[in-house]
Amino acid sequence: MMHHSFELILANIGRHISLTAEESSYFTQLLRPGHYARRELLLMEGAVCTDFTFIVSGCMKSYLLDQQQKEHILTFAAPDWWIADINSFITGNPGNLFIQAISETHTLALSRRNQEILLREIPKFERCFRILTERAFAASLQRNIDAMSLSALERFEKFRLQYPYLLSLLSDQEIASYIGVTPSFFSRMLKKHHLK
Amino acid sequence: MMHHSFELILANIGRHISLTAEESSYFTQLLRPGHYARRELLLMEGAVCTDFTFIVSGCMKSYLLDQQQKEHILTFAAPDWWIADINSFITGNPGNLFIQAISETHTLALSRRNQEILLREIPKFERCFRILTERAFAASLQRNIDAMSLSALERFEKFRLQYPYLLSLLSDQEIASYIGVTPSFFSRMLKKHHLK
DNA sequence: CGTCTATTTGAATGTACTCAAAAGCGGTGG
DNA sequence: CCACCGCTTTTGAGTACATTCAAATAGACG
Numbered sequence: 001m002m003h004h005s006f007e008l009i010l011a012n013i014g015r016h017i018s019l020t021a022e023e024s025s026y027f028t029q030l031l032r033p034g035h036y037a038r039r040e041l042l043l044m045e046g047a048v049c050t051d052f053t054f055i056v057s058g059c060m061k062s063y064l065l066d067q068q069q070k071e072h073i074l075t076f077a078a079p080d081w082w083i084a085d086i087n088s089f090i091t092g093n094p095g096n097l098f099i100q101a102i103s104e105t106h107t108l109a110l111s112r113r114n115q116e117i118l119l120r121e122i123p124k125f126e127r128c129f130r131i132l133t134e135r136a137f138a139a140s141l142q143r144n145i146d147a148m149s150l151s152a153l154e155r156f157e158k159f160r161l162q163y164p165y166l167l168s169l170l171s172d173q174e175i176a177s178y179i180g181v182t183p184s185f186f187s188r189m190l191k192k193h194h195l196k
Numbered sequence: 197m198m199h200h201s202f203e204l205i206l207a208n209i210g211r212h213i214s215l216t217a218e219e220s221s222y223f224t225q226l227l228r229p230g231h232y233a234r235r236e237l238l239l240m241e242g243a244v245c246t247d248f249t250f251i252v253s254g255c256m257k258s259y260l261l262d263q264q265q266k267e268h269i270l271t272f273a274a275p276d277w278w279i280a281d282i283n284s285f286i287t288g289n290p291g292n293l294f295i296q297a298i299s300e301t302h303t304l305a306l307s308r309r310n311q312e313i314l315l316r317e318i319p320k321f322e323r324c325f326r327i328l329t330e331r332a333f334a335a336s337l338q339r340n341i342d343a344m345s346l347s348a349l350e351r352f353e354k355f356r357l358q359y360p361y362l363l364s365l366l367s368d369q370e371i372a373s374y375i376g377v378t379p380s381f382f383s384r385m386l387k388k389h390h391l392k
Numbered sequence: 393c394g395t396c397t398a399t400t401t402g403a404a405t406g407t408a409c410t411c412a413a414a415a416g417c418g419g420t421g422g
Numbered sequence: 423c424c425a426c427c428g429c430t431t432t433t434g435a436g437t438a439c440a441t442t443c444a445a446a447t448a449g450a451c452g
């Protein structure tokens with residue numbers, strides 16, 4: 001099971017900085033384990049996102065509802081990924097994103113307060129979070145590029161090649177929402193191109 | 197003129213960390229001033245982006261050309277902003293972005309090598325770059341949200357409210373490319389809504 | 393088995409695109 | 423100063439991609 005063992009998150013951090021045993025345990029002490037059932041919300045629109053959340057097992061999504069209450073999925077987070085409403089997290093203002101478990105999910109949350117303590121006590125974590133943020137930023141820019149320069153079909157092809165693991169966990173509506181089309185168009189597209 | 201005085205960039209940094217006079221001068225020593233004529237390229241597709249570039253005056257854009265050689269603008273950078281092909285910068289691999297001056301532009305470039313030196317010598321810059329990256333990341337996510345949930349008209353309205361300064365510097369084609377429509381559609385849209 | 397939700401399909405529509413041509417605009421040279 | 427060139431913007435006509443709304447079908451689960 002090992003849901004709340006810290007191997008995965010320490011390996012994640014260890015890709016960017018080296019920690020001593022004491023530093024590792026200082027870090028893990030600041031984490032708050034969490035457990036979410038399928039469809040359970042971690043964050044609601046209008047709430048302040050106080051945590052940077054690491055996915056140990058399961059899967060989550062962040063999304064917003066537009067004026068017509070249509071869901072638009074911004075990110076998925078599989079195990080070994082982080083999820084948050086970054087804008088709310090860094091400003092401390094209420095956010096406009098929902099974060100929800102897609103399947104049963106175990107998490108480790110680092111609160112803003114604990115992040116500040118961590119950065120003060122072990123400054124090399126600044127480097128780690130800088131690198132994590134840079135990577136997430138690069139991925140977000142690539143998504144902007146794809147949205148502008150690829151067709152819906154190309155966006156889907158890219159998605160399934162890039163995240164085959166997610167494909168099996170997600171409903172068609174969720175994939176459609178992520179690539180930016182309606183479920184009915186997505187269904188027609190799959191049929192037309194014999195992708196199902 | 198003061199194009200290569202460091203007031204602007206020191207104020208930019210000073211919003212996130214405090215520097216002593218010695219630290220400030222150590223930092224500015226690592227910067228390479230640059231000057232670009234209108235339409236001059238700072239970076240070409242296929243090249244490695246070795247610099248994080250701060251805009252002192254003028255304006256730049258980053259864009260890519262798709263399979264049909266159509267230009268898609270990813271970001272604009274006005275004075276007091278940074279620009280780079282982040283993906284290429286952090287991986288060291290050749291990038292797929294162009295970076296070009298829209299008007300005559302004065303810059304201060306921090307090379308990857310010098311950034312490493314800076315981070316080693318004055319570790320609190322880790323914090324500064326983490327924060328800069330977080331903000332740029334949040335802006336990029338917001339753009340993804342807007343692309344998914346707003347109409348072309350709404351994206352334009354938001355753009356003109358958010359960046360009135362840029363409006364006067366840019367051609368219609370550039371604005372159209374940024375909001376993700378063709379110049380002809382953009383022209384029709386402006387006319388239809390009496391926005392010109 | 394019945395209920396609930398997800399997916400598919402149909403028909404009509406809208407948003408944005410392509411290609412091509414025309415008009416407007418800015419600079420340059422005769 | 424005007425004529426011309428090149429580039430941007432506008433317009434026209436036809437089209438493609440994607441949407442809406444509603445209904446039908448299929449799956450999942452108690």
